[in-house]
Amino acid sequence: MALGKLDKAVQLFKTIPRPESGESGKLFVQSRMQLARVYYAQEDLDKAAAACREILAVYPDNAEATNFLASVEKAQKPWYIQFWQDTVRFTPALAKGAVMTFVLVVVTMLVSPVGGLLVALGRISTFPPLIGLCWFFIWIFRGTPLLLQLFFIYYGLPSMGVTLSPLVAALLGLGLNYSAYLAEIIRGAIQSIDSGQMEAAKALGMTYGQAMRRVIIPQTYKRLMPPVGNEFIALIKDTALVSTIAMVELMRAADQLFNTYFDITVLVLAAIIYLLFTSAFTVTFEKIEKRVGAYENRYTPSH
């Protein structure tokens, strides 16, 4: 039986003595480490810790034993203490990544509505080359994976003589991709406004631009909020894709920590930070939505 063999191994490891001075302690250290691992696997944490301390009694500087003892001591504590300690340990690195994620999200949120509006206006213009160009833009950036676009911009463009920093490449990729999505949403919102509004504006003597700016576009805000909110929540999560082009943002930071410590807490923490972002954003957007739609059925007393 496997367990029987393991017990025999444990007995064998124990027989290896402490090294006398001048003697090589290699075998001793190896045996006690094996013991510690076996006890740890059997969840006999006290004995595992004792094995590590035996090594440290002879070799106080032994890194392997020190690290393992730290893990064992951590495992001896209740789960919430463990989680708290991990949080303290991982948060600084994750926070750095989160700041970069935040920057990516905010810049894309500011840039893509402008890009989207311009493309949308191009799509509904009466100038065929412009319509075609905007259609093509949307076709390309909605029709291919964002990951591929990022790869193309960061790894592909250098072969055409354009080398971009990871941050610029990431912002360019996210900005173009989200402009394409928002363009279609904005176009839909503009076209959903009663055509009588444009006629009334024109009848007052407004130019097309004035009518758009003063009458049509302000009326789209309320209709835009739900679908654009959706897009922006997707954006927060899509920023994780730029971790593939050497950007150290939240996902990349979590990935690096996880590959170093193999500690699932890192992933849980990263998930919590993403949830904080999306929740804060959802609440903010709902507030904005209520405000921009206030004219529908609001009574403002004049006295």
Place this chain on the structure above:
Amino acid sequence: MKTDTPPPTNGQNVQTPLISLKDIVKRYGDLTAVDHVSLELDPQERVVIIGPSGSGKSTLLRAVNFLEEIDGGAIYFEGREVGYVEKKGRRVLDKPKRISQLRSEIGMVFQHFYLFPHMTVMENVMEGPRTVQKKPLQECRNVALDMLQKVGLTDKKDIYPATLSGGQKQRVAIARALAMRPKLMLFDEPTSALDPELVGEVFDAIKTLADEGMTMIVVTHQMGFAREMADRVIFMEDGRFVAQGTPTEFFENHLDSDRIRSFLERSL
């Protein structure tokens, strides 16, 4: 009773018509919505166009404001031909800037009001002077208050249109058009979307305007307009002016067409 010919002028002391439509044609595919129609309006003249649905009267009215591009004919405003230019042998609408300029001198009121829902009543009325005429804010406010007073809605100035009744909305729409100090007012079925009990207040607002000497074209199903404020009533059918005359001629003397008689009987 005349058909399709502008009223003759006596050669001397000719007043330049404010607006003059010559041989206007508007087609939608095979359908000729407006079929060689001519119309002249002197300043302060009030013309009411009646006729069954689909007769082309709204299309004609919208053509005056270039909301419909005409396929034939010419439009003269204060004696000048306006709105269209030759381009590569084809007639096209003039530059947007010039069209906007023309429209700013012509007020239009729509059947469905089309108030700007994201602006208060006051902001709606201020919008033309502010955005189009680029007048100072205080002047826009004063103009807007004057116009709201004219339609009796000063107390609603800070309300959003959503909470107004149909009649109130239409009165605001009238104030909004008047704030531009237009030379001509176009009314496209101004009372057709209103509940019967709300027609009166809008009718009164337009009547007041007519009494003040505003030049206007009213397209309507409401015979009251034709009876009480028209200088000239035109009956339109199948894209043509079938009959026209003063209200008296129209309602009492010249019901020579069975078609007009039956239309009037149904409408009265």
